[in-house]
Amino acid sequence: MHHHLILRVVSKMLIPPILLYALYVQFHGDFGPGGGFQAGVIFAVAFILYGIVFSLDHLRRAVPPHVVRRFVALGLLIYAGVGVANLLLGGNFLDYSTLAHDPKHGQHYGIILVELGVGITVAAVMISIFFAFASRPPTIKDTDW
Amino acid sequence: MEAFIDIVLFGFLILTAIAIMRLRNLFAVVMLSGVFSLLSAGLFVVMDAVDVAFTEAAVGAGISTVLMLGTMAMTSREEKPPVHNRLFSFAIAVVVGAALIYGTTDMPPFGAADTPVHQHVGPDYIERTPKEIGVPNIVTAVLASYRGFDTLGEVAVIFTAGIAVIVLLHGRTRPARSADARKKGKDA
Amino acid sequence: MFDDFSSSYIIQHYNYWMVIVLMMIGLYIVVSRGNLVKKIVGLNLFQTAVFMLYISMGKIIGGTAPILTGNPDEVYSNPLPHVLILTAIVVGVATTALGLALIVRIRERYGTIEEDEIADIEQEIDRRESA
Numbered sequence: 001m002h003h004h005l006i007l008r009v010v011s012k013m014l015i016p017p018i019l020l021y022a023l024y025v026q027f028h029g030d031f032g033p034g035g036g037f038q039a040g041v042i043f044a045v046a047f048i049l050y051g052i053v054f055s056l057d058h059l060r061r062a063v064p065p066h067v068v069r070r071f072v073a074l075g076l077l078i079y080a081g082v083g084v085a086n087l088l089l090g091g092n093f094l095d096y097s098t099l100a101h102d103p104k105h106g107q108h109y110g111i112i113l114v115e116l117g118v119g120i121t122v123a124a125v126m127i128s129i130f131f132a133f134a135s136r137p138p139t140i141k142d143t144d145w
Numbered sequence: 146m147e148a149f150i151d152i153v154l155f156g157f158l159i160l161t162a163i164a165i166m167r168l169r170n171l172f173a174v175v176m177l178s179g180v181f182s183l184l185s186a187g188l189f190v191v192m193d194a195v196d197v198a199f200t201e202a203a204v205g206a207g208i209s210t211v212l213m214l215g216t217m218a219m220t221s222r223e224e225k226p227p228v229h230n231r232l233f234s235f236a237i238a239v240v241v242g243a244a245l246i247y248g249t250t251d252m253p254p255f256g257a258a259d260t261p262v263h264q265h266v267g268p269d270y271i272e273r274t275p276k277e278i279g280v281p282n283i284v285t286a287v288l289a290s291y292r293g294f295d296t297l298g299e300v301a302v303i304f305t306a307g308i309a310v311i312v313l314l315h316g317r318t319r320p321a322r323s324a325d326a327r328k329k330g331k332d333a
Numbered sequence: 334m335f336d337d338f339s340s341s342y343i344i345q346h347y348n349y350w351m352v353i354v355l356m357m358i359g360l361y362i363v364v365s366r367g368n369l370v371k372k373i374v375g376l377n378l379f380q381t382a383v384f385m386l387y388i389s390m391g392k393i394i395g396g397t398a399p400i401l402t403g404n405p406d407e408v409y410s411n412p413l414p415h416v417l418i419l420t421a422i423v424v425g426v427a428t429t430a431l432g433l434a435l436i437v438r439i440r441e442r443y444g445t446i447e448e449d450e451i452a453d454i455e456q457e458i459d460r461r462e463s464a
Contacts, residue, residue: 025199030280032400033195035288037423041203048211069311076304079297094293104279111280111289114296121300122423125307126208129430132314133215136437147394148344155351162358162378171370178374185381192392193399193410197384200422208426209377216370216433220440224368228449234365242357246350254345256394258408263393267411275401283399283412284419292416299420306427313434 004053011053018046026119027112036115040122048130056134065131068124075121082113147191154188169224171217179210196284348389356382367448369436373429380425387414 026039051059083094091098096110161181168174182205189198253260270287278286288296359382362375391414399412436446443451 030282030285032282033199033284033398035196035282035285035419037419038196038199038203041200041208041423045203045207048208052211072304072307076300079300083293083297094290094297096290096293104277107278107286107290108280110293111278111285114289114293115285118296118300121304121307125303125427128307129212129310129427129434130215132310132434133212133219133430133437136219136314138218139220139440151348155348158355159351159358162355165374165378166358166362171368174371174374178377181378182381185385188385189388192385192388193396194388194391194415194418195398195400197388197415197418197422200419201381201384204422204426205377205381209429212426212430212433213370213374216436219437220370220446224366224371225447227366231365234361237364238357238361241360242353245353245356249346249349249353252346252349255348255389256392257345258393258396260390262390262414263411267391267413270412271399271409281401283401283409284415287412287416288419296420299424302424303427306424306431310430310434313431313438 007053011049015046015050018042029115030111036118037122040119041126043123044126047127051130051134063127068127071120071124072128075117075124078117079114082110150191154184158184171222171224175210175213175217179206182206352382352385352389369446373432377429384418387418390414
C-alpha cells in the first residue's frame with residue numbers, strides 16, 4: 001500500500017484519537033456505554049489500521065509480537081488476581097467489597113481493575129490474531145483485488 | 146416511530162442477508178457482512194441495548210471484516226457454484242423456521258413490561274445497583290461485579306481462542322496435501 | 334392459541350418473526366453452500382439473529398437504556414440480556430477467528446476451500462492407500 005498517500009496521511013491523523021477514544025471508553029465504561037470489551041477492540045483497531053496502511057514490519061517495530069503475547073496472559077492474570085486478592089483480604093472470590101473500607105468504593109475499584117484486565121486481554125488477542133493472519137504469505141496479490 | 150425504524154432496519158437486514166446468500170464474489174460477501182453488522186448495531190440501539198450496539202459496531206463491522214479479508218487474501222476470491230441440493234437445503238430452512246415461528250406464538254408480546262423475563266433478576270439488578278455498586282451503568286455493574294465469575298470465564302475463552310489461532314498459524318507453511326505427495330512420502 | 338389472533342397480534346410478534354427469517358437465511362447459507370468462508374459468514378448471520386432475539390426479549394416499550402438517570406420513575410429495559418450478549422459478541426469474533434485460521438490451514442493442505450473438492454481429495458488418498 002505504498003502508493004496510497006491520502007490513506008497514509010489520514011490514518012496518521014486518525015490513530016492517536018482512536019487510541020485516546022479507546023482509553024475513554026475503557027475508563028468511562030462505568031458511567032456511560034462502554035467497558036473493557038469494546039475498549040480492547042477499539043485499541044486493537046488502531047494498531048491494525050497502522051499495520052494495514054503502513055506495513056507489517058512497521059507494526060512489528062511498534063509492538064513486537066512476543067510482547068503482545070505476554071499481554072494476552074497479563075489481562076487474564078489481572079482479572080484472576082483481583083479475585084485472589086479478595087480471597088486474601090477475607091472475602092469471597094471476586095467480591096470486590098473487601099478492596100476498600102467503604103464497600104461501594106471497593107466495588108468501584110474492583111470493576112475498574114477487572115475491566116482493565118478484560119481490555120488488555122481483548123486488545124492483545126485481537127492484535128495477535130491480526131499478526132497471525134497477516135504474517136502468512138498471501139496467495140492473492142495486492143493488485144489483483 | 147420506534148416501530149417504523151425497527152421495520153426499516155429489519156427490511157435492510159433481510160435484503161443484505163439475501164444479497165449475501167446470492168452473491169458469489171467473496172469480497173462483496175465479506176463487505177456486506179460488515180454492513181449487516183452495522184445495521185444490526187442500529188437495531189440494538191433502537192432496542193435500548195447501547196452497550197451491545199457499541200460492541201457489535203466495533204467487532205462485527207471492524208475486526209470481523211479485517212479477519213475475513215485476511216483469510217480471503219490467503220484463499221480465494223470467488224466461490225464456486227454450489228453443488229448441494231438446493232431444494233433440500235431450502236426445505237430444511239423452511240421446516241426449522243416454521244417450527245420456530247410456531248414456538249413464538251406462545252411468546253409474550255414484544256416490549257411488554259409484565260413478561261417473565263422482567264420479573265426476577267433483571268429488576269433486582271436495577272434496584273440493587275445504585276445501593277450496592279454505585280455505578281450508573283447497570284450493564285457494567287452486572288458484567289463486572291454480579292456476574293464477574295461468568296465474565297472471567299468469557300475472558301478465558303477469548304484467551305484460549307487467541308492462543309489457538311497463534312498456534313494454528315505459527316511457523317512455516319507446509320506443502321499442500323495431495324494424493325501424490327502422500328504417496329511419495331510413503332515410498333520414501 | 335390463535336384465539337387472540339388480530340392485527341395487534343402481528344404487531345406484537347413481527348419482531349420475533351423477522352429475527353427468525355434472518356436466522357433461517359443464515360442456516361440456508363450454512364447448509365447449501367460448499368465454500369468454507371461463505372459458511373462462516375452464514376454462521377455469523379445466524380449468530381447475530383440469535384443476539385437480536387435475546388435483545389428483543391429484554392426490551393420494554395417506553396423504557397430507556399439501562400444507565401441510571403437519577404429519575405426514580407424511569408423505566409429501564411432489562412440489562413441482563415445485554416450483559417450476556419455483549420460478552421457473546423466478543424467471544425463470537427474470537428471463535429470466528431479460530432474458524433478462519435482453520436480454513437487457512439485447510440487451504441494450505443488441500444489447495445482448496447470448497448467442501449466437495451476436499452472430500453474428493455480425501456477419497457482419492459483413501460483409495461490409493463487401500464490399493
